[in-house]
Amino acid sequence: MHIVESIKNFLPEANIYVYTIITLLVPLALSKITGYLQGDKEKPVNKQQDKEVPAILSNDLSANIDEINKNFGTNKDIITRKFTFGKEQTRAAIIFAKGLVDTAIINSNILEPLLVNLPDHVNPPTIQIKNLLPISEISEENRIDVINTSILRGQTVLFLQDIDYAFVLKTSNAKGRNLEEPVSELQVRGPRIGFNENLIDNVTLLRKAGVNTELRFISLQLGKRFNKELVITYVEGIANPEIIENVKQKIESIDIDNIPESGYVEELIEENNFSLFPQVQSTERPDRVVAALTEGRIAIILDGTPFALIVPATINMFLQSPEDYYERWIAGSLVRFLRYVAAFIAVFTPALYISFVSFHQGLIPTKLALSIISSREGVPFPILIEALLMEVSIEILREAGLRLPKPIGQTIGIVGGLVIGDAAVQAGIVSPVTVIVVALTAISSFSLPQYNLSISLRVLRFIAMFFAATLGLYGVIVFFIFFSIHLVRLKSFGVPYLSPAVPYQTNDWKDFLIRLPISAMKKRPKIFKPTDTIRKG
Amino acid sequence: MKHIFILLRRSFQLVILIPLLAGCWSSRDIEKLDLLIGVGVDTAQEENITSSYYGADSLLTVTYQMAKIKSNQGQNTKKQEDKPYTNVEQTGASLIETAREIIQLRKNTVNGQHQRLIIISREVAENRSIREILDFFIREPEARMSMLVMITDGLAKDILDYMETDDIPSMHIYDITENFDKSNKLLERKSLAKINALMEAQASFILQNVVQTDGELKLSGAAVIKGSTLKLIGFLTEEELKGINWITAQTNGAIVKVEEEGSDKPIIYEQELLKSKITPTIEDDKLSFQVKVKSEGLIIEVATNTESFSEEKTRRKLEEQIAEEIKKEIQTTLERIQKDLQVDVIGFHDYVRIKYPEFWKEHQSDWDTIFSQAPIDYEVQITITDFGLGIQN
Numbered sequence: 001m002h003i004v005e006s007i008k009n010f011l012p013e014a015n016i017y018v019y020t021i022i023t024l025l026v027p028l029a030l031s032k033i034t035g036y037l038q039g040d041k042e043k044p045v046n047k048q049q050d051k052e053v054p055a056i057l058s059n060d061l062s063a064n065i066d067e068i069n070k071n072f073g074t075n076k077d078i079i080t081r082k083f084t085f086g087k088e089q090t091r092a093a094i095i096f097a098k099g100l101v102d103t104a105i106i107n108s109n110i111l112e113p114l115l116v117n118l119p120d121h122v123n124p125p126t127i128q129i130k131n132l133l134p135i136s137e138i139s140e141e142n143r144i145d146v147i148n149t150s151i152l153r154g155q156t157v158l159f160l161q162d163i164d165y166a167f168v169l170k171t172s173n174a175k176g177r178n179l180e181e182p183v184s185e186l187q188v189r190g191p192r193i194g195f196n197e198n199l200i201d202n203v204t205l206l207r208k209a210g211v212n213t214e215l216r217f218i219s220l221q222l223g224k225r226f227n228k229e230l231v232i233t234y235v236e237g238i239a240n241p242e243i244i245e246n247v248k249q250k251i252e253s254i255d256i257d258n259i260p261e262s263g264y265v266e267e268l269i270e271e272n273n274f275s276l277f278p279q280v281q282s283t284e285r286p287d288r289v290v291a292a293l294t295e296g297r298i299a300i301i302l303d304g305t306p307f308a309l310i311v312p313a314t315i316n317m318f319l320q321s322p323e324d325y326y327e328r329w330i331a332g333s334l335v336r337f338l339r340y341v342a343a344f345i346a347v348f349t350p351a352l353y354i355s356f357v358s359f360h361q362g363l364i365p366t367k368l369a370l371s372i373i374s375s376r377e378g379v380p381f382p383i384l385i386e387a388l389l390m391e392v393s394i395e396i397l398r399e400a401g402l403r404l405p406k407p408i409g410q411t412i413g414i415v416g417g418l419v420i421g422d423a424a425v426q427a428g429i430v431s432p433v434t435v436i437v438v439a440l441t442a443i444s445s446f447s448l449p450q451y452n453l454s455i456s457l458r459v460l461r462f463i464a465m466f467f468a469a470t471l472g473l474y475g476v477i478v479f480f481i482f483f484s485i486h487l488v489r490l491k492s493f494g495v496p497y498l499s500p501a502v503p504y505q506t507n508d509w510k511d512f513l514i515r516l517p518i519s520a521m522k523k524r525p526k527i528f529k530p531t532d533t534i535r536k537g
Numbered sequence: 538m539k540h541i542f543i544l545l546r547r548s549f550q551l552v553i554l555i556p557l558l559a560g561c562w563s564s565r566d567i568e569k570l571d572l573l574i575g576v577g578v579d580t581a582q583e584e585n586i587t588s589s590y591y592g593a594d595s596l597l598t599v600t601y602q603m604a605k606i607k608s609n610q611g612q613n614t615k616k617q618e619d620k621p622y623t624n625v626e627q628t629g630a631s632l633i634e635t636a637r638e639i640i641q642l643r644k645n646t647v648n649g650q651h652q653r654l655i656i657i658s659r660e661v662a663e664n665r666s667i668r669e670i671l672d673f674f675i676r677e678p679e680a681r682m683s684m685l686v687m688i689t690d691g692l693a694k695d696i697l698d699y700m701e702t703d704d705i706p707s708m709h710i711y712d713i714t715e716n717f718d719k720s721n722k723l724l725e726r727k728s729l730a731k732i733n734a735l736m737e738a739q740a741s742f743i744l745q746n747v748v749q750t751d752g753e754l755k756l757s758g759a760a761v762i763k764g765s766t767l768k769l770i771g772f773l774t775e776e777e778l779k780g781i782n783w784i785t786a787q788t789n790g791a792i793v794k795v796e797e798e799g800s801d802k803p804i805i806y807e808q809e810l811l812k813s814k815i816t817p818t819i820e821d822d823k824l825s826f827q828v829k830v831k832s833e834g835l836i837i838e839v840a841t842n843t844e845s846f847s848e849e850k851t852r853r854k855l856e857e858q859i860a861e862e863i864k865k866e867i868q869t870t871l872e873r874i875q876k877d878l879q880v881d882v883i884g885f886h887d888y889v890r891i892k893y894p895e896f897w898k899e900h901q902s903d904w905d906t907i908f909s910q911a912p913i914d915y916e917v918q919i920t921i922t923d924f925g926l927g928i929q930n
Binding site for chain 1: 543544546547548550563564565566567568570572574604606607648650651653679681708
């Protein structure tokens with residue numbers, strides 16, 4: 001009995017077991033959740049589908065037309081124009097989508113040659129139709145699905161009697177926005193032109209960057225239901241074929257019904273969905289794209305959006321502006337270095353402020369400490385709450401200003417600035433020092449040239465603040481280490497995100513924190529393993 | 538098996554996160570602190586002694602000077618006469634006892650990380666080893682070793698209660714010591730860290746003396762602490778401090794006044810550069826020192842016709858005159874510390890220790906006696922580099 005008693009004494013109480021089980025369950029649950037979230041990524045992408053034999057056209061004209069019209073149902077905008085032409089009264093029909101085509105081209109370049117100006121000797125005209133119509137792009141097609149998509153792209157399809165294919169005639173009239181200065185990436189010096197929503201225009205802009213026979217555009221179709229065109233572009237002879245292949249594969253493996261914007265592509269091809277950092281650069285500026293292409297990067301342009309994507313992305317890209325290269329190098333270097341400092345400030349200032357003020361008062365110079373104390377006198381909240389209050393309201397303000405029409409947006413900015421900056425201090429809700437810190441942070445995050453990085457840093461700032469509030473400076477350092485570990489591990493299309501810092505590439509540092517004169521940058525960035533490494537000289 | 542590994546990995550990640558759950562344990566908002574700026578130590582005044590369980594002699598009255606915060610909100614409504622500091626006096630047998638008493642008085646916690654100054658009154662320093670007083674500040678983790686230690690020949694609490702400044706008196710005194718580079722009547726800063734080292738070495742040293750004269754706070758002269766007892770044995774005047782500064786060459790700011798031959802009009806030399814070299818020599822077991830002082834400077838103010846200055850001969854003569862004056866100052870000081878006080882407060886022992894380690898080991902214990910008997914030769918070399926713009930040719 002004695003032994004049993006002693007064993008009983010040795011065993012812990014029941015609640016300890018409960019705690020143990022809970023402690024065990026938490027990581028298990030975490031692993032399940034993350035496994036579930038990452039699950040669809042890890043599935044093999046090569047799903048072998050049994051492809052049906054595509055429907056093709058027959059010899060019967062009316063059957064073909066019916067077949068096409070059946071696909072479009074009762075759509076009012078699909079026009080079928082039947083006619084006969086020539087001596088033998090050949091029956092024919094054109095089908096096109098109203099609005100997507102240029103009616104003038106159809107009238108003068110298709111109908112007029114056939115109905116009015118048809119030379120007598122052409123009979124039957126089927127064989128020579130390509131020679132009859134003054135249209136730049138004509139192709140023959142017999143697959144019904146291809147014909148359907150062609151119609152929806154603004155092509156006109158010409159059916160003739162007794163032949164089992166149709167002519168696809170390019171009559172598209174893509175009405176696009178004019179080429180304007182990009183709104184999201186303004187700069188003082190440099191080309192004032194940005195991409196628009198029209199793929200052809202965008203490709204043209206890149207072509208216009210300079211005559212280059214090695215500039216390649218690979219066209220791909222994306223979207224199962226709303227099909228769209230996407231172009232991968234790179235410079236043959238600079239870009240590494242492995243990376244090209246990698247990008248191509250990733251884009252081809254995208255399996256989604258609709259791609260409204262290149263942000264979708266970005267999210268579907270990036271390596272780590274859980275990272276806070278953008279792993280693909282998006283830009284509206286053709287000059288940025290061209291610069292990236294000459295470094296050996298690859299650009300992706302999607303129809304219907306002015307934002308082109310650039311891969312592989314490294315962190316230094318997000319802190320560079322094309323203007324760095326257009327202005328003189330010393331000024332450019334200074335401004336660029338300033339941006340790195342600003343990025344640091346944007347993430348860490350509130351965290352450092354919190355940790356100094358609530359943990360390490362001894363590290364503040366005495367007179368500053370006294371003035372901070374006097375400014376915080378009477379503030380009812382602890383420093384974290386106060387800082388959060390200000391940060392959150394400034395984020396709301398920023399969001400509000402962004403969504404409103406321009407004139408109202410500015411008013412909101414002024415009103416909000418007054419309310420936050422002055423009234424809150426007057427009312428004793430926040431201290432002036434906190435306002436300064438928050439304002440400094442906000443300004444710093446505005447100074448980053450790429451919007452997507454500055455959003456990421458906003459999130460990081462809040463995490464850093466919580467770390468600081470719980471553990472002080474130690475917490476900030478722990479956070480910094482976590483975040484460095486993450487950055488070092490992060491890769492974009494096989495290229496380390498922190499390069500050229502990690503892995504260290506001495507040569508690439510010429511264009512990293514500062515920008516050396518162009519004459520010093522003789523080689524392309526090594527990290528992309530370009531096939532042609534020499535840039536100049 | 539794989540699941541177990543994943544589980545282990547996740548558990549490990551969780552373990553890393555555990556410190557975060559503990560949360561905020563040493564967090565204290567800055568406005569909930571009383572910043573301690575200075576401390577004054579006096580012997581207990583009779584009215585303060587309530588229970589004398591240690592005997593009245595052993596009680597100390599400690600003045601804690603803390604910054605008083607004026608709220609920024611609603612300025613101009615409060616009276617401007619408010620002092621920027623709060624002094625709390627506590628009497629007890631040891632410093633920590635008095636420090637703990639404050640908890641019962643103040644709503645905020647006292648934070649010692651900004652402490653600048655300890656002022657020890659003459660009475661305390663004469664009767665107690667200075668280590669007794671400083672020990673608490675050396676051990677206390679919050680206290681900074683960079684704080685300055687000073688002696689007052691009056692009462693420390695009076696110094697800390699000085700009303701005239703719009704600054705906190707401790708800060709005010711601390712800021713004055715920054716001027717030591719500009720005047721050779723001031724002592725170089727003696728931080729707690731330096732004093733700790735000197736106390737460990739049982740060396741004698743001097744501390745800045747702070748006095749209140751005519752309603753002004755003034756750093757004037759120095760207090761001499763004897764190494765063997767760590768007690769105050771005397772004071773040096775401002776003039777005597779000059780001699781020490783010539784030998785140690787710690788400060789560049791000095792002026793020397795000489796009188797022109799034939800008339801009693803003053804000529805004043807302002808020093809710009811000072812170097813000194815101390816060489817110990819042992820001959821026949823007899824220790825002696827050679828001190829070489831080199832100074833460069835300019836004639837800053839004259840009350841006579843300056844025509845003859847540009848002549849080489851006059852300049853030479855002037856230089857010699859100045860050197861003589863400086864030698865006199867050095868001599869006064871050496872006499873005072875060697876004959877009168879018989880302590881080495883200048884740090885000659887360091888030179889001996891480095892050059893003659895054997896000799897030093899042998900005589901370390903009675904160093905002050907040996908020093909007071911050692912002959913010291915000194916040489917002063919003055920170079921006048923400039924006469925300003927007052928020269929006519």
